[in-house]
Amino acid sequence: MSRRRIGFWYRLAAVIAKPPLVVLFKRDWRGMDHIPADGGFITAVNHNSYLDPLSYAHYQYNTGRVPRFLAKAGLFEGSFVGLMLRRTGQIPVYRETTNALDAFRAAVDAIERGECVAFYPEGTLTRDPAMWPMAGKTGAARVALLTKAPVIPVAQWGANLAMPPYARENKLRLFPGRP
Numbered sequence: 001m002s003r004r005r006i007g008f009w010y011r012l013a014a015v016i017a018k019p020p021l022v023v024l025f026k027r028d029w030r031g032m033d034h035i036p037a038d039g040g041f042i043t044a045v046n047h048n049s050y051l052d053p054l055s056y057a058h059y060q061y062n063t064g065r066v067p068r069f070l071a072k073a074g075l076f077e078g079s080f081v082g083l084m085l086r087r088t089g090q091i092p093v094y095r096e097t098t099n100a101l102d103a104f105r106a107a108v109d110a111i112e113r114g115e116c117v118a119f120y121p122e123g124t125l126t127r128d129p130a131m132w133p134m135a136g137k138t139g140a141a142r143v144a145l146l147t148k149a150p151v152i153p154v155a156q157w158g159a160n161l162a163m164p165p166y167a168r169e170n171k172l173r174l175f176p177g178r179p
Contacts, residue, residue, distance in 0.1 A: 009087035010066050013057075021058050025158065034152055035063040040111030042151045043067060044140050047120035048131050049159035056118065056156055067118035068110045070103055070139070091117070104139065111147045118154075119143075125165040131157075 006014075035041075045056055053069055060067045066088075073092040076082045085092075091110070093103040107117045121136030128134055144151050 006061075006064075006066055007088075009084065010061075010089075013084050013088055014061055017054055018058060018061075021054060025055060025162070027059075029059050029062075031154075032059075032063050035060065035065055035116075036150060036152075037065075038114065040114050040147060040149045041116050042111065042140055042144055042149050043116060043118045043154050044121050044136075044151055045118055045154040046126070046133050046156060047122060047124065048126050048157070049163050049165055050125070051159035051163045052156055055159045056154065059156075060116065060118075065116050067116045068107075069118045070107065070120070073099075093123075095123075104143065107139070107143045108147055111143065111149045117143065127165075131160055 043060070045052075053071075057067060057069075068089050068091055070091045070093050071085060073094045076085050076090075076092045089110075091103050091106045094100050107119075110117050119140035121140050122134045123137045123139075126134055140151065143149070
């Protein structure tokens with residue numbers, strides 16, 4: 001699989017994030033051969049922890065095709081995390097505002113440039129107590145229909161064991177290493 005140009009900011013994010021991810025998580029990755037070597041595509045990923053964007057980005061980074069995540073706009077403000085999201089080309093989603101369509105347009109543009117856009121179809125962390133996905137929104141399907149891009153379903157599990165969503169204490173449980 002040919003590696004595409006990843007860019008300085010994505011590489012910097014990898015230098016910062018990969019060492020703790022390698023130490024703290026056991027990887028049991030499958031299906032990298034389903035990530036297209038060329039052209040734009042969509043991944044539809046389940047969302048069950050605040051940490052799973054890091055674990056999924058780590059997986060996909062290792063394929064040589066970095067994801068452009070759609071993420072709520074508030075994450076892009078101010079902090080170091082916001083700076084990294086902006087510099088790595090992630091896509092802000094302005095929920096229930098007049099700017100909501102901007103994310104759709106940005107996703108279409110990214111796919112037309114040959115990039116991957118990672119959707120969490122539910123638009124939020126799952127609220128199902130058994131961690132099953134909830135009903136999805138239509139964004140990924142609408143972008144796929146417009147761009148004719150392939151959609152790669154991605155199931156991930158494990159980050160939710162290290163940091164359960166909506167837990168009262170919401171503290172990290174990193175040891176022993178989580179799969």
